[in-house]
Amino acid sequence: MFWLMILIFLFWMIIFVDFQRGFKSLPSIDHQACKDERSLISVIIAAKDEEESIKQTIETLLNQKYVKLEILAVNDRSTDLTGSIIENISAHHPNVHSITINNLPSGWLGKNHALHIGAQQAKGTYLLFTDADIYFHENVVSQAVTFLKKENLDHLTAAPNLRAGSFFLKGLISFFLFGFAYLKRPWTANRPSNKGGMGVGAFQLLTNACYKGISGHRAIRFRPDDDLAMGLRIKKLGYRQNLVTALRSLSVEWYPDLPSAFKGFEKNAFAGLNYSVSFALLAILGVFTSQILPFITIWSDRLPLQIISAFTIGLLFYLYALTTRHLTTYSVWMVFGLPFFAMLFIYMLSRALLLTFLRGGIEWRGSRYSLKELKKYYRNSEEE
Template sequence: MFLIRPSNIVIFIENGEIVNMFWVFFGLLFIWIILLIDFLQGIRRIPKLEHTVPSQASELISVIIAAKDEETSIHETLQTLANQKDVRCEIIAVNDRSSDRTGEIIDEAAALHSSTRAVHIDHLPEGWLGKNHALKKGAELAAGAYLVFTDADIQFEEQTLVKAITAMKAEELDHLTAAPDLKARSFALRGLISYFLFGFGYLKRPWTANQEKRRGGMGIGAFQMMTKSCYQKTGTHEAVRFRPDDDLALGQKIKAAGFRQKLVTAKQLLSVEWYPDFKSALKGFEKNAFAGLNYSIPLSLFALFGVLISQVFPFIFVFIGSPSVQIISAINILLLFCLYGLTTRSFTNYPWWMIFGLPIFALLFVFMLARALILTWIRGGIEWRGNRYSIKELKQFFRNSEEDHR
């Protein structure tokens, strides 16, 4: 039996053990302090691509895009790429079995711009996710010494590629990945984005991409520029063919292989609408939630209860606890706001006052994660872009990939 007695905030658990919430929150204080220090040290290592002074590049850059049912966004993406200045680039747009006008739009762009090449795929081989297969097929046709993998809904400012190639050459990088401006139409969606970035920051520590050690690493699907030799030596998308988190997995493999990698922000140079509405966000989360937790049920349950205890309970006990518990809860909340606010300011263009929605966004996250896990369990896998992928196959590929990574 689970009972909370607000007078002294003692929780009675069925086996008779007693846990005082003061000590729970006291322990959390040290965790948030360590994470805050780690963030402050790490974020200084992530430069802004906007600050790069561009120099004209003669090298050919091959931009590869995978598009499936992207008729509402692909035209603008291709147009912003065709408008890039001071670089030589070819655009390889891969239509991956689309059922809408995506293929027609790509063909029209190819007819209008000589730099754009249309590729059409009508079959997905077994053991592949569609996007990963399409990107690999596009890369096989690339003539450039530098490759850029991006999504079909990204908008590029006209100097994005020249600044990226300038940074690559100046620092002798093998891999450059950039965080875009994530746009959202509603307060709830902006809150979810900022909350995901908050959790992603302290779990994945993205600044490890900019450290010399081989541990960690980062890859962001909106923009990954790499040398062709780096891509080939890392195993191409073949190495992540069954990973829903292919961008992160590829970035981590590049880092583990000893290549020079860098993460930058590019909020003024790249932008994307995260999801058009909350329903779409729920659908997208079904694909990534379990993958982000290594397909582990214990880890997923730990994440659910961990978020509730560390990021929701302090907002409750600050009102109903004893004076000592209220004080320690308030300090926890202050540290949470600091870390959440710094993450939001560093990776988004959202207003600072969104930090006050933290407990609401945390509860939304718990709901979305629980929903995704239940649906994945009921279906026996994930459904994405018209295809179903078995959880057994996904887990096995993940284990094999991790063994290769080590």
């Protein structure tokens, strides 16, 4: 056990070096100076049953300064008042266009199809893909375009503030971001090579030419992780990309409570693990061994094991705090809940994988997608 803990400690030391370099390369656009942008920017929103948030999202976009926007709000088969709300706003604002989708063609996920339809009607030099529950600070689109042009980028994606109410929901979100950071290394998006890449669904700004160059959403039409898949494809095809944070300029309530988070995780869990059972089991074992086991072995009666466990725990707390400080607005005191959040994450991941297999696929926003189809289109998108 002592030598296993030595290996775990060395693993986190490697992550420590990567985190130190990586987070320094993630700029924020919160204080980016604004400039008037004369080019048209097409904002494309996919909305399915979003009556509680769509009005606020569109209104905060209408309040944007220093930019010329057209807003294409796509009502994707909603069964609530989403469509009526969009149509009412568009009747009073000529730059808001209401698009309604009544049927989902085979071979497409609903959100990806809605964004694809919106993009087909977009006239802007720049396209901004976003969600229907995002709050935009009045200068953020101008700040983003200014940054994109200053850095000569084709694609800019921004991480928002993920609002959460309860302590355990904040813990689950911050733990997810911690795992995402060491597994996906999001800062690779900001490096010149075409390896790595990143996409955040809340804010994907890219040139129209770049979007067409990657074959748009058609190339990722059956990917539940459409935002990340698009970012990876953009980078793979040699376009210039950056990930930034916008914790003061963008915000979203990712999930209102823990049950909603568990439900939402069902959509992306298996996709994030490349639809691999062995990878999924390895992920569960890896989280337990590297992030829970040290809190158990520190109670050993062997002093050397206690010492290395204590050093490992200290390193884990530091890395978790670093992630929390850079990617959230939560208190760094959250770090002391790490072992509990890790167990909660293992439960959530195990639950999502079990349900995916029992159902033979995923259910999302009223639609069901088979695992066979998801795997097929995942392989196809990787080969294209």
